[in-house]
Amino acid sequence: MTNHIETLLAQLTLDEKIALVAGADAWHTVAIPRLGIPAIKVTDGPNGARGVSRNGTHTSACFPIGVAMGATWNPELVRQIGEALAEETKDKGAHILLAPTVNIHRSPLAGRNFECFSEDPYLTGVMAAAYITGLQSRGVGACIKHFVCNDSEFERFSISSDVGERPLREIYLRPFELAIKQAKPWTIMSAYNRINGVWASENRRLLVEILKGEWQFDGLVMSDWYGTYSERATSNGLDLEMPGPARWLNREHVLAAIERGDLSEAELDDKVRRLLRTIERVGGFANPTPAAEQANDRPAHRALIRRAGAESIVLLKNDGPVLPLDPEQSQTIAVIGANAHWAAIMGGGSSEVAPHYVVTPLQGIRARAGAQCIVDYAIGTPIFRRLPNLDPEWIRVPGSNQSGVRIDYFTNLDLSGAPVRTDHLATLEASWFGDQIEYLNLATFAARLSCDLLPPQSGRYQLGLSCVGQARIWLDDELVLDQWHKELMDGSEQRQPITLVAGKRYRLAVEFRWPTPGNWRAVQVGLWPEREDDPIEEAVALAARSHVAIVFAGLTKEWESEGFDRIDMDLPGRQNELIRRVAAVNPRTIVVLNAGSPLQMPWLDEVAAVALAWYGGQEAGNAIADVLFGVADPGGRLPTTFPKRLADNPAYINYPGENGHVLYGEGLFVGYRYYDRKGVEPLFPFGFGLSYTEFAYRNLRLSANTMRPDETITVSVDVTNTGPRPGAEVVQLYVRDSAARLTRPDKELKGFAKITLQPGETTTVTFTIDRQALSYYDPAVPGWVAEPGEFVALVGRSAADIRLSAPFELV
Structure with a gap:
């Protein structure tokens, strides 16, 4: 690899080198035919590979969104999704998928929370590494994004995320660092925003000193689309300006930077070398002819999407238990809600794809229910911001x-x-980018x-x-x-x-x-029949005469999207009223929620069951039906805390920002770290999720009571399925530093394992704790510090449900 790249680099003229550091158009790099350097193509993700068209010219497989992948707590499954997405990316003639998104759920209102895995940096980093490993194992490059602190959409092209060194290192940089060291992504995307006053795309400390220096990242750094803002982008670590043609990394500005001494020819060579290395890694030199875009609706991808959807569904409540439903029982099932008929399968913005097909929840339930079941539908209340598509x-x-x-x-x-x-x-909807x-x-x-x-x-x-x-x-x-x-x-x-x-x-x-x-154009036509009666009355009447009522509520891509943040955690429209009125006439009311971030549930005590189904991709309806009827255990656990009210979340006072700055005033105390420290009880804690069975935790044991910095300790626990059904459990390991010189959270996630057990089956789950798991970042050193002293290993079912604990000492 090195000889070929160095030979090409030596043959390139200065003008050709400059041409290579910006894109040719919205999706391609520049080719140099004289030297056989091909263009490579990128395409949007993370829950699909779209290709050039946003309008379904060539449809794509639509996978569950990022937070749903995070909710599976299953890295092996996410690795398989990465492999499938590599096939999808190749179908679109592309070499790099612009994914995964590994920003942190700092506030429940952030518009792109649905794209991101979690509020926790460890869970995020592990899932990102699995995604990248699967993708790149099939020869498609990952582009991990958005580097860094791109955690809201408010003034996203100009806001400065003002964050202290410890939270920057321990919370926001940490998932990138984990993924880069474990999976070695071939590219990374800089964020739109500023970090402590400096644009991400020209932030020398982040791109050069930390990313390329400390972490030894040898891949390509590209900008977010139109995410460059000044000539300083020429000389502070950015390798590729996207999209093309160049605005700042062009001949005029690059030559001026060289003349000023801001950019050396060696630094320009490094940019080009990284691009050539990327072309080699994705097979561009071996296969320089661009592949035509195509749509392949693969049965294996259908099955994987369905399985991932079921594994992501979080059962939040199940009184009775009312779930799972018996498909062979003679019963009338009322299916209610707009999202039952117009399936909410993905969030809005650059992650959208035109799916091969969509299985709605209503279709999934009707297909799964037995011949003895009668399934009737009522909309209850529309939740559209715009009239729905024809x-x-x-x-x-x-x-x-x-x-x-x-x-x-x-x-x-x-x-x-x-x-x-x-x-x-x-249908009558189209949009165009670039x-x-x-x-x-x-x-x-x-x-x-x-x-x-x-x-x-x-x-x-x-x-x-x-x-x-x-x-x-x-x-x-x-x-x-x-x-x-x-x-x-x-x-x-x-x-x-x-x-x-x-x-x-x-x-x-x-x-x-x-x-x-x-760069952005769109048109949409909607059509909706007028009606004089109240559709909620129809839904209530249907629920009253049915054995069970399933209300589909939540958000859609109109309410959760790139480009804007949510204004509150409420269900839009009259959905709260609908749920309460249905529950008042049917004690067997089940609520299924579509959302990519936390919601308030003022009716929680009035309904029998609640399941969180996220946005589950094209097989969403089948996956939901699999869980409702017990074909699959609800395998999801919350990757983010659901507060009781918006004011309880740690970013509340400092969100969304003012005068071009947003203060990350909560510091290290993001998500469950804050709720622990403040003693604030959430609606549902991080890591929470019910199963259709029960699990017992016994016999926690450590391999040693002390460890040296260069050693590890293993933590083992026996987990038994004590219930009557097979079920999935996520065993979670947290670590507490009993006494530290600097402030530390009460506990931090350091390991997890997803297991499936038959009734009565016991398995032993083992975790390894190393020095890094005990470390915090001390800016005074500067560096990561693991202080001698007592630590506690905590094992449980969620951040608020610790079953067993054991102390040990770092000496």
Whole structure:
């Protein structure tokens, strides 16, 4: 590897070297054909590999979101997901997946919590390492992100995360350090924000001194998209500016940096060497011809997504127990809630993919319930911010019986002449990122999205149009909604009532244009029938006459997304009212929640059971049904603390920030560390989750009572399934420093193991404690310190349920 790279490096001209340190476009690096240096392609993740198109030109497998992966507490499973995502990435002709996201759940409100594994740096680092190992074992590069302290969306392009050295090292850098040392990711992405006043993409201390120096990271550092802000990005550790073409790492600024002495030619060579090394690692030199994008709906991926979804589901309450349901019992099941019919399978933003298909919870329950079960549905209450997309069953490609929408692209802005390209979409929603519009290199363009609409019932409907750009809607050649001359960067929804007749075929056409260069455009059309009655009344009546009521509630990608934070922990709309009214008429009410972060549950004492299903990917409905009917044990445990109220969370006073700064004033006391120290009881603690069986912990033992800094101690515990069913358990090891010179949390997670036991089965779980597990970071040294003295090993089922403990001494 080294000889080939050094030979190429010696042959490159200065201009060619400069060309290589910025992307060619939104998704590719620059090629140097003269020397046989190919371009490589990146694609968004972490819960799928999207490819160039956001619109389903080539669909993708949609896996459970990052926090759901974290909730499995199963690194081996996450490694398998990484392997599958490598296949998905190759399907999109890409070499690097922009994943995993390993930022910390600092506040329940952070918009991208759903992408991240946990509030805990150890759990995050272990899961990230497993993900990276699986991905890179199949020849696809991981891009661990966002480095670092990118823990909210508020003013995300400018905010300074002001954080002390100890929490920076022990909480926010630690998962990156663990993953880099254990799994050696080939690339890393700098964050949008500033850290203590310095932009992440030009932060020499983080990128050069710590990442490349202390940690000996030999991979490529790329910017987040448009995440460079000044010419200082040329000379402080950033290797690749994305997307291209270059804004700061261009010929003018790089030559100026060399002339000033800010950037040496040796440092420029190091950037290029890292890129060439990455091209070699992902097989770019061996296979320089770009692969065409394709969609492969693999049965093995379907099964893996379903299994991962079930393993992530956290059972929070189960009185009676009402769960699991018996599919062979003669019963009427009321399924209630918008999320039962419009499945919430992923969060919003850059992680979105166009899935091969979606199994809704309603479909999953109906497929799993036996012939003796009657499953009825009521929406209860809509929770849409915008009117929902047109149901694919209601629309046809114009002039055909094929479900879908035709989209025609034009190089002009008045949609005149013949289209230059035609594609098909699942519904009337499309978005575009970067200068490349689908597969057309267009900075300005227009598009017509058209379909035949076949309403299933006559009546009044609300038609909605929202766009970033300019758009208008025609219904049978009548202009019904017009945003053709509005401000471009808007996105707000305009609604218009229309009357439709069942059985009549309407031609619905949306015209969209983008007249200026830009990097984000979108259009969406929604349709919703008006009704005079209260849909909650219908749901309550259904629940009252049913044996069991399952209410699907929570959030969607409209409420949890990249680009904005949540405003509170409440369920949007009238969902709390719906749950309470259903529970009042049916004592066997089960609530299934979709969310990527904590929610308040004011109705918790009124319902029989609560299951947290996160956003489970394309097999979400089947995975939920597997758990509800006991085919799978609820295998998830909380990777983040659920507080009783927003004001209880440790970041509350210092969130989201002001005047361009956010103070990480809670220091080390993030998540359960804070609730322990303050004595604040959460709604559900970190690590919590019920099973359909019970487990007993016995016989905690240590391999020694003392250890030296260069030694390890093993901690063993016997765990028995004392219940009547097979079940999954997550055994958690925490360590307490009994007396430290500097402030330390009451306990910290240092090990975990997921086990599956048959009724009556016992297994021994063993952990290893080394010096690092006992260390804290002391800025005065500076470095990691493990002080001699007493420590306590604590083993339990959650941070608040410690079953056994034993002291030992570091000498």
